[in-house]
Amino acid sequence: MEDNLLPPEKTNDNDRIIQVNIEEQMKTAYIDYSMSVIVGRALPDVRDGFKPVHRRVLYAMNELGNSHNKPYKKSARIVGEVIGKYHPHGDASIYDTVVRMAQDWTMRYMLVDGQGNFGNQDGDPPAAMRYTEVRLQRVAEAMLDDIEKETVDFQLNFDDSEKEPTVLPTRIPQLLVNGSSGIAVGMATNMMPHNLSEVVDGCVAYVENRDIAIEELINYVKAPDFPTGGIIYGMDGVRQGLLTGRGRVVLRGRCHVDTKPSGREQIVITEVPYQVNRDQLTDRIGQLVTDKTIEGIAHVNNESNMREGTRIVLDLKRDVVAQVIVNQLYKYTELQTSYGINNVAISKGRPKVMNLKDLIAEFIEFRMEVVIRRARFDLRKAEERAHILEGYLKALDHLDEVIKLIRASRTPDEAKENLIAKSKTETWYLNKNMFADLTDEIYNQETGLSEIQAKAILELRLQRLTGMERDKIVDEFNSLIASIRHLKQLLASEPLRYELIKTELLEIKEKFGDARKSEIQYLADEMRIEDLIEDEDVVITISHLGYIKRTSATEYRQQRRGGRGAVGTKTREEDYVEHLFVASTHGTMMFFTEKGRCFWLRVYEIPEGEKQSKGRAIQNLIQLPGDDKVKAIIDVNKLDDKEYVQQHYIVLCTKQGIIKKTSLEDFSRPRANGIIAITVNEGDELLSARLTDGKQEIMMAVKSGRAIRFPEEKVRVTGRGAIGVAGIEVDDTKDEVIGLICINKEDPSRTILVVSEKGFGKRTAVDEYRITNRGGKGVKTINVTEKTGSLVGILYVTEKEDLIITCKSGVTIRTGIQDIRAAGRATQGVTLIRLDEGDEIAAISQIEEQEEEVAAVVEIEGLDLPATAENPASEEGETPAEDETKNEDNTDNTTENQ
Numbered sequence: 001m002e003d004n005l006l007p008p009e010k011t012n013d014n015d016r017i018i019q020v021n022i023e024e025q026m027k028t029a030y031i032d033y034s035m036s037v038i039v040g041r042a043l044p045d046v047r048d049g050f051k052p053v054h055r056r057v058l059y060a061m062n063e064l065g066n067s068h069n070k071p072y073k074k075s076a077r078i079v080g081e082v083i084g085k086y087h088p089h090g091d092a093s094i095y096d097t098v099v100r101m102a103q104d105w106t107m108r109y110m111l112v113d114g115q116g117n118f119g120n121q122d123g124d125p126p127a128a129m130r131y132t133e134v135r136l137q138r139v140a141e142a143m144l145d146d147i148e149k150e151t152v153d154f155q156l157n158f159d160d161s162e163k164e165p166t167v168l169p170t171r172i173p174q175l176l177v178n179g180s181s182g183i184a185v186g187m188a189t190n191m192m193p194h195n196l197s198e199v200v201d202g203c204v205a206y207v208e209n210r211d212i213a214i215e216e217l218i219n220y221v222k223a224p225d226f227p228t229g230g231i232i233y234g235m236d237g238v239r240q241g242l243l244t245g246r247g248r249v250v251l252r253g254r255c256h257v258d259t260k261p262s263g264r265e266q267i268v269i270t271e272v273p274y275q276v277n278r279d280q281l282t283d284r285i286g287q288l289v290t291d292k293t294i295e296g297i298a299h300v301n302n303e304s305n306m307r308e309g310t311r312i313v314l315d316l317k318r319d320v321v322a323q324v325i326v327n328q329l330y331k332y333t334e335l336q337t338s339y340g341i342n343n344v345a346i347s348k349g350r351p352k353v354m355n356l357k358d359l360i361a362e363f364i365e366f367r368m369e370v371v372i373r374r375a376r377f378d379l380r381k382a383e384e385r386a387h388i389l390e391g392y393l394k395a396l397d398h399l400d401e402v403i404k405l406i407r408a409s410r411t412p413d414e415a416k417e418n419l420i421a422k423s424k425t426e427t428w429y430l431n432k433n434m435f436a437d438l439t440d441e442i443y444n445q446e447t448g449l450s451e452i453q454a455k456a457i458l459e460l461r462l463q464r465l466t467g468m469e470r471d472k473i474v475d476e477f478n479s480l481i482a483s484i485r486h487l488k489q490l491l492a493s494e495p496l497r498y499e500l501i502k503t504e505l506l507e508i509k510e511k512f513g514d515a516r517k518s519e520i521q522y523l524a525d526e527m528r529i530e531d532l533i534e535d536e537d538v539v540i541t542i543s544h545l546g547y548i549k550r551t552s553a554t555e556y557r558q559q560r561r562g563g564r565g566a567v568g569t570k571t572r573e574e575d576y577v578e579h580l581f582v583a584s585t586h587g588t589m590m591f592f593t594e595k596g597r598c599f600w601l602r603v604y605e606i607p608e609g610e611k612q613s614k615g616r617a618i619q620n621l622i623q624l625p626g627d628d629k630v631k632a633i634i635d636v637n638k639l640d641d642k643e644y645v646q647q648h649y650i651v652l653c654t655k656q657g658i659i660k661k662t663s664l665e666d667f668s669r670p671r672a673n674g675i676i677a678i679t680v681n682e683g684d685e686l687l688s689a690r691l692t693d694g695k696q697e698i699m700m701a702v703k704s705g706r707a708i709r710f711p712e713e714k715v716r717v718t719g720r721g722a723i724g725v726a727g728i729e730v731d732d733t734k735d736e737v738i739g740l741i742c743i744n745k746e747d748p749s750r751t752i753l754v755v756s757e758k759g760f761g762k763r764t765a766v767d768e769y770r771i772t773n774r775g776g777k778g779v780k781t782i783n784v785t786e787k788t789g790s791l792v793g794i795l796y797v798t799e800k801e802d803l804i805i806t807c808k809s810g811v812t813i814r815t816g817i818q819d820i821r822a823a824g825r826a827t828q829g830v831t832l833i834r835l836d837e838g839d840e841i842a843a844i845s846q847i848e849e850q851e852e853e854v855a856a857v858v859e860i861e862g863l864d865l866p867a868t869a870e871n872p873a874s875e876e877g878e879t880p881a882e883d884e885t886k887n888e889d890n891t892d893n894t895t896e897n898q
Contacts, residue, residue: 034185038351042184044191046345046352046359047366048143048168049175051182053097055168056086058111061136062144072115072133079129085162095129102134106275108178108193108227109512111140121228121272122279122304139512143170149377151370169370171508173199173363175345176221176356187351189344192224192241192249197513199360200505206360207502214357218242221356222520224249226274228310229517233336236523241341245353251518253335257322260315264298265322267329269312273337278304282312284333294328296320367501372491379487383443386480390446391453392460392473394428399465402457416454423448442485533585533604539804539847540581540589540606542618542630549615550606553582553847580806580845583635590667591622592632592652594685598677599624600670603635611812623673632689639668649692649717652677653700653727655736656684659774660724661715664691679723688740697743699769700728701754701781701794704735708778709743709769726775739794751822753797754782755805755832757840758789762829763797763822783828793844801846805833808842817846 044051050058060081066073079094087094100106102114105121116132119125126132136144151169156162179193202220206212223238231252232238241247254271272278282302288294299315316322330336343354347362354362395402405422409415428448446453463469490496538550583589583603591599599622607616618624632652638644648664660678667677680686692712701707708728715725730736743766744750752769755761762782769779782791797803799818806812813833821830833841 038184042182044180046347046362048170066135068138072135075129075132086164088158099126109139113137123277143168146374149374151373190342195225195516200509207498225516226518229271230273231519231521234523242356245343245355247341249339265316267314276334371497375487375490382480382483388456389477395457419454535586546618547615548618549609555611580843581633582847587635587637588639590634591630592689593628594631595628596678596680596686597674599674631686634691651690653688653740654684655687657728657730658724659727666720690742692742699741701739703738703790705782705784705791706778707781710774714774729777741796750798753795755793755844756788757792759833759835760788760829761832768825788828804845806843807839809839
């Protein structure tokens with residue numbers, strides 16, 4: 001180490017030599033230099049998203065009053081102002097900054113409004129600064145709002161002659177919106193621009209839930225959005241960048257193929273990737289054609305201009321496949337370009353790599369600081385102004401004494417002292433009514449006059465002494481008190497401040513938000529089909545012979561009770577709709593067969609068909625044996641949620657009254673060839689399946705018109721291969737279970753709806769069915785007669801739902817459940833649908849009511865006939881009121897008692 005010490009030199013006694021280690025000195029000097037470059041030049045601040053040069057340019061323009069609604073100023077004047085006051089560097093670097101902020105192909109949201117030649121995408125340079133003119137864009141002014149209200153700290157400039165802001169109080173998340181790039185010492189940053197509307201939505205989501213996961217934020221801020229458009233090709237790298245702060249974006253230009261009148265094709269490029277020079281791209285394509293790397297292009301020309309934008313035309317030779325040429329362009333030219341995401345920014349004085357949530361959190365934290373400082377400033381100014389107005393009002397209340405005191409005083413200072421002394425001696429106070437609802441925490445009135453108030457009174461113009469002017473002072477004072485009250489509430493409440501931040505963000509979105517320019521294109525191996533399919537309710541129908549289809553729920557128009565219905569599915573004569581189910585397109589369907597097996601199918605995988613279409617054989621979609629058929633369907637939206645499947649159960653029942661409960665977790669791993677859900681006894685078959693949370697009540701109904709109600713806890717949890725336990729007693733071989741429902745004890749609005757095979761139905765309160773043990777006979781639920789036919793369906797419904805009835809003939813009717821009369825257990829109900837001779841009801845289902853579909857039209861063989869409100873369903877088949885009630889007391893006592 002001795003070799004590194006500087007040799008001592010002979011010096012005067014007054015001089016002093018300090019020996020230092022040259023390695024340590026160089027290390028310290030280099031670190032100081034590198035931190036100066038990192039913090040003071042190359043990397044943006046995470047709060048306002050600006051490097052110092054951008055911040056100084058915008059602040060200087062603001063100080064010059066160079067706003068969007070004022071005349072343009074010469075760029076040279078702006079550059080001179082920035083150099084002379086804030087940024088002592090070369091004029092070229094500052095003018096380049098101004099130019100970039102005025103180019104719509106460089107900035108996603110331009111901050112400077114330029115007039116003159118600012119260059120173009122072909123690489124042509126801008127005109128000299130003495131020829132161009134600039135002013136601020138409105139979006140840049142939003143980044144400077146409230147800067148005069150002490151919202152940010154100021155620092156001295158390079159020569160301590162001026163003050164400049166350390167950060168701008170921006171209302172816009174500028175760093176995410178416009179991105180940034182820079183090379184520092186030992187590190188660099190490369191941040192992509194994003195869509196303002198998406199970023200604001202992400203910020204609002206964070207404000208509403210500060211514990212939100214990054215994966216949820218990505219649903220709002222989907223991907224970068226470049227000013228030149230293009231197609232983002234693949235999302236894995238983008239997602240990695242949003243999750244970690246480091247990733248990769250692959251961007252393709254946009255092109256299409258046109259056919260000329262001569263019959264030859266041409267490729268027209270209308271968008272090039274971000275920061276790609278159009279002339280260089282054209283030259284590169286020409287060079288590849290010359291080198292015969294790409295064959296099939298006859299001519300290439302850049303026809304782009306300022307008015308029509310990008311247009312690069314490639315004329316193709318005859319018999320050339322255009323898509324092959326396009327793929328070669330993506331491979332060999334900058335028509336496909338990749339960008340590295342490296343989200344490095346200055347946070348609290350230090351460089352830091354940040355993911356999407358970090359960037360949003362830092363911005364919201366900064367906005368909170370700005371809101372607090374602005375509120376404190378406004379509160380101080382409001383209190384100062386209210387204090388002066390209080391003095392005015394006291395003076396006006398004692399006007400004669402004030403005038404007398406002023407006239408008797410020799411100098412202004414003497415008049416001021418006399419006013420203060422007189423007001424305190426006589427204890428001047430304002431009208432008590434003015435302060436009746438004010439506490440000292442809101443506003444504390446001065447005793448007499450203060451020095452500030454006395455000075456303001458002496459400077460008061462005589463015109464303010466008129467009655468009308470006094471009213472104005474009172475109004476202004478009251479307005480200030482209201483403002484003071486609000487500001488103090490704001491400073492005392494964090495939720496109020498977050499709500500204000502949210503409101504201001506939504507205002508920014510309303511003013512400056514626009515549509516996305518860059519299209520997102522998923523690759524085949526990363527595409528989530530759910531993202532490409534609209535999440536909507538669909539009606540799934542399965543026919544007796546096993547044909548399945550899904551139809552949009554909106555195709556089933558609502559009709560009045562008692563109508564003829566509309567043809568829902570075209571079936572063969574021996575076929576009819578047996579199952580009708582409503583589900584979301586993003587859900588998973590679990591199919592349970594009569595032999596006790598379970599199969600899975602995503603709802604969007606079910607073929608879509610019109611209401612009248614037959615559908616597709618279910619054997620073509622799932623590996624269903626020829627001698628088996630689907631008997632029950634369950635829609636599950638969270639099959640991949642571990643906590644959800646552990647807390648839910650599948651309840652199964654058979655026609656012979658057997659019931660079984662199994663954890664949903666046992667069904668959470670789909671298999672192509674299905675699994676055993678229940679072991680079915682010989683002569684029995686699976687009938688129904690329900691999804692429960694383990695806290696429901698079970699109701700089972702049989703064909704003869706009985707129903708039983710018992711707690712779900714009475715059925716123990718068993719494995720998939722178990723047989724189950726007795727649920728309800730079935731009397732004879734002709735009787736069988738027709739349905740199973742699960743009752744939520746905490747929802748009193750629901751009722752039990754039962755429907756018979758001849759089209760009769762009714763609603764009955766749940767409480768009319770007493771709770772018993774499982775395995776009993778139950779009680780009567782509908783009065784089964786020859787007129788009503790056997791019981792065919794039982795549902796657990798609310799008045800906000802609609803009922804869909806499907807007949808064996810294929811006719812379907814949809815009617816509001818609120819139109820179905822409530823009646824006792826032992827009644828036979830009212831007519832729900834008028835059936836043709838020999839027709840019977842095959843299936844019933846409920847669906848959420850669609851308000852826009854309330855159409856009172858009865859379709860009869862293709863003709864639309866209005867159903868009158870006075871007599872909506874009074875034609876043949878309606879049950880008179882006396883028929884509904886005549887058997888009310890004629891209950892089968894033997895059944896009831898059991």
